[in-house]
Amino acid sequence: MIGNFKVILGISGGIAAIKCADIVRDLKGLSAKVLVVMTKSAQEFVTPTTLTAVGADSVTTSLFNDKSDMPHIDIAKDAQVMVIAPATANIIAKLATGIADDALTTTVLALNCPLLIAPSMNESMWQNVATQKNIEILKSRGVKIIGPEIGKLACGDIGIGRMSEPLDIIRRIEELTSKRDQLSGKYFIVTAGGTREPLDEIRYIGNRSSGKMGFSMARKLLERGAKVSLITGPTELTAPFGCECIRIETVDELRDEVLKRYDASDAVVMAAAVSDYRFKKPVQGKIKKSEGPLNLTLVPAPDILKELGDRRSNKILIGFAAECGDDIEKKAREKLEKKNLDMIIANRVDDDRIGFDSDYNEVTMITLDSVEKIPISSKDSIAEKIVEKFIFLKEKALRSI
Ligand SMILES: Cc1cc2nc3c(=O)[nH]c(=O)nc-3n(C[C@H](O)[C@H](O)[C@H](O)COP(=O)(O)O)c2cc1C
Known part of the structure; x- marks a missing residue:
């Protein structure tokens, strides 16, 4: 049931725009507030008067x-979902660029x-x-796509290109909105990817993290509002649609950006592979081979997660532990306790099928009183399970107040 949701219906200039009156009517039947935005071409197929007559709120x-002086801002503000139906080839190209x-x-x-x-x-x-x-x-940015379907097209051909039926579109909107209020009003900081610590002005030490796990986490959190x-x-x-994306290189930059937002946040998910060490004094310019053997001194980099754990108040903190060898669970649990976290996600990085740069992972979610293994699955589905666990932790915390 949608009920009291603000839905934006974008209509572009395809023949299927004639079905938009049904979409508006069905959404109104579910008590949604429906704000329609039309392109100039769309008005060749369906008139604003028709859409107002079937109940569009604007x-x-x-x-x-x-x-409104700024209609685009007013319409977008607080919307729970936007659907563009039909989406023409032209509008798809414009959105992609x-x-x-x-x-x-x-x-x-x-x-x-x-x-x-x-x-x-x-x-x-x-x-x-x-x-x-x-x-x-668009898919890589997290835009959801429904259809097109195979069937008789407006030009008379049979083939792929028909807009999905209004009722199927409504069902998909319902699916998208049903989870939306689970985390609405909650602010998450998610870190992703690896850091780079400069040795001189062109070289660095880094790691093989691709950022995929953190990006999946961001996507799943956004889906829940x-x-x-x-x-x-x-x-x-590509950053998922609808998030603030900040790109950093060094541990210090990462720390600054996290701390800037920490007080305002409700939870932090540290999926970034943060360097444990950095060079004591990066060299200005470029180190030359002619200078002979090189002795480099590495010093520990700031432990951002520990710092957050030390000043956590009522936030939820989730860390990731990339481990090799035996006793992965034990090593991760030690981190959980030492850094004062709510949950740590332990994953093995010495198995080529999973972990760094793979689309798959195998993890264990560890809290102070639970251990849950997730067998090899896509990073998106692991992210989904972590978010569900987070919601469980949040509700448990609320019950204990
Ligand atoms: C009768 C007619 C039907 C059209 N149907 C479609 C369509 O179904 N899908 C599409 O991508 N373009 C269709 N077009 C072309 C678009 O209207 C055209 O590309 C237009 O620039 C789209 O503008 P818009 O995306 O800003 O609405 C049609 C054009 C005409 C004349």
Whole structure:
């Protein structure tokens, strides 16, 4: 049941826009507040009057000459989900490149909630390499995609390209919104990737962390309505849609960015592989081989998680422990206690199938009074389980107050 949710319905200029009146009606039937934003082309297929007549709470067609001075900000604010149905090849391309040249595309950039799109177009347009590439880009940012379906197309051909049926779109919106209030109003700091400690101005010591686990964590938290700041070391990954992404290199930069936000946060997930050591005095310029043998002194880097644990108050702290060899669980439990954490996720990094740079992992979630193994699974599904465990811990903490 959606009930009292603010849903934004973006309509772009495809023939399936004629089905949008049904989507508005169905959403209103579920007591949602429905704010419609239409492109200029969409108005060739369905009129704002029709959408208002079937119950839309507002219909925005332009960034200018609207009741609001900043319609895109007002519409995006506090929305629980936005759906673009139909999504034309054109709008998909604009979203993939971040173009904001009308009310719909500008609203998308101002969003802080999940975005679902329902592509609809002729089969050749859908199969076009450009469209497929754009869809991949959107998927990598966490945009949800429903359809297109196979069937009779508006041009008369049979093929893939039909917009999913309004009721299927509504079901998908319900799915997306049902989990949204679990963490709404909660602010998470998630760290990801590895740090780099400079040796001179061009060299560093780093590690093999890809950032995938932290990015999966951020994505799963966002899906449940949390506000997320993702602080990441160097990585090729695209930040999930709707989070604040801060890119850092060194342990000191990571520490600064975490501490800046720590007081305002409800929980910290430290999935970054933070260097334990750094060079005592990085060299200015470039070290030359002609200088002969090199003796380098490494000193311990700040232990950010320990620092957070020492001043934690009522926050939930989750750490990751990358371990090798035997007694992984025992080593991780020692960290949990020493650093005053609520949960530590122990994972093995001496198995090539999992861990660093893999899409898979095998972890053990350890709290003071529980141990739960998650067998080899995708990092996304591990992140989902960690978030569920977090929600359990949060509810348990509330019950004990
Ligand atoms: C009759 C007609 C039907 C169209 N249907 C579609 C469609 O289903 N999907 C699509 O991607 N484009 C379709 N187009 C092309 C878009 O309307 C066109 O690319 C337009 O620039 C989209 O603008 P918008 O994305 O800003 O709404 C259609 C055009 C016409 C004339």
